[in-house]
Amino acid sequence: MNSQHQNIAVLQSGGCTPVINESLWAVVSASRTNFPTSDVYGVLRGVEGLISGNVSRLTNVSEESWQRVRHTPGSALGSTRKKLSDADMDQLFATIEMLKVGYLFLIGGNDTADTTEKISRAGKISGIPLNVIHIPKTIDNDLVETDHSPGYGSAARFIALATMGSGQDALSMGNASPITVIEVMGRDAGWLAMASGLGKRSDQDPPHFIGIPEVPIDQASFIDVMSYAYRQFGYAVAVISENCRGPKGVLGPNVEPLLVDEFGHGYYESPAKYLSKLLSESLNIRVRYEYPGTIQRTFIENISTTDRNEAQMVGISASKAALEGRTDCMVTLLRDPEAPYRCKTGLVSVDLVANRVATVPVQYRIPDTNLPTKSFNKYAAPLIGDSLPDFFRF
DSSP states (O other), rough: OOOOOOOEEEEEEEOOOTTTTHHHHHHHHHHHHSSSTTTEETTTTTTHHHHOEEHHHOTOOOOOOOOHHOOOOOOOOOOOOOOOOGGGGGHHHHHHHHHOOOOOOOOSSHHHHHHHHHHHHHHHHTOOOOEEEEEOTTTOOSSSSSSSSSSHHHHHHHHHHHHHHHHHHHHHHHGGEEEEEEEOOTTTOHHHHHHHTTTTOOOTTSSSSOTTTSSOOOOOHHHHHHHHHHHHHEEEEEEEETOOEEEESSSSOOOOOSETTTTEEOOOOOOHHHHHHHHHHHHHHHEEEEETTHHHOGGGGOOHHHHHHHHHHHHHHHHHHHHTOOSSSEEEEEOOSSSSEEEEEEEEEEEGTTTTTOOHHHHHTHHHHHHHHOHHHHHGGGGGGGHHHHHHHH
């Protein structure tokens, strides 16, 4: 590293997670130890801040303030979904040069892996000395080359508990509102929706159907499954991932996306809302549609202890990797295959991660209903921290 470029910059990008600020605190704290003569800058609004020079010096932030940051939802530095273009690079590297940054940490998910790769490549072409490291986070759990992603465990815990609670409510209300359809996040992978089954201990327990993007939803089969659960148990709950499709594509009458972001991700009208209306009309009964939205990733009182610890681990490991001169890489979580559950960190080239999606394996789901198998429960249960409650019914 050029002796003139010893300072550090860190940014947050993409959707927030409940533990994203744990990784921020960890990488800054570790870097202050590993690089005692360097300044640490927080880049505000992700790469937008790098382009505009909108940064905040973090070197002297008090430990008391950091403790508050760690327990604050959202991204403390602000986030962005901007896709970098070649036209952005001159201004971006002007900020890098102005601040004499030699180490850049990007905390983010799939799209941030793409951004990391682009910045690294452009830096090499420009001859600018810059070590670039991707710190993983995403509630969607769709990053490849890692066992799982920081942020997933806490959001998965929220969804499992929300499903259990919604099921109890539907059962309690009887014929007044016995069926509930919940829509959860996850983009193009069904990991979050699958987590809704982590509290299921019997056939009666919710959910009774899970919709995931990996498996097109046959509407007739969906109605049959939910109708059967309602007749058998007096209530029924379905959990539907936000990007579920039917055999012919988009579910519902509006086949065009409401919005397409800069990375080409389409956002469609709610499939769960459509399916809840379909159920209501088919069964002639009230069906509740629930959409927790960003609460899934901001409910900070529901953080998984495992998730919190691992979010810190990846931040500390990123700083260590920078100290060792590593670049163009993402920190990974590597699970020890032996019980009890434990993970260590590793590193993987970021070009193996960018623009790829980790989907739910076939062995993790039961055909027709997509309810989780024992293999999925073994995989996901340690990630959500403390055991889930066991509700009582008369």
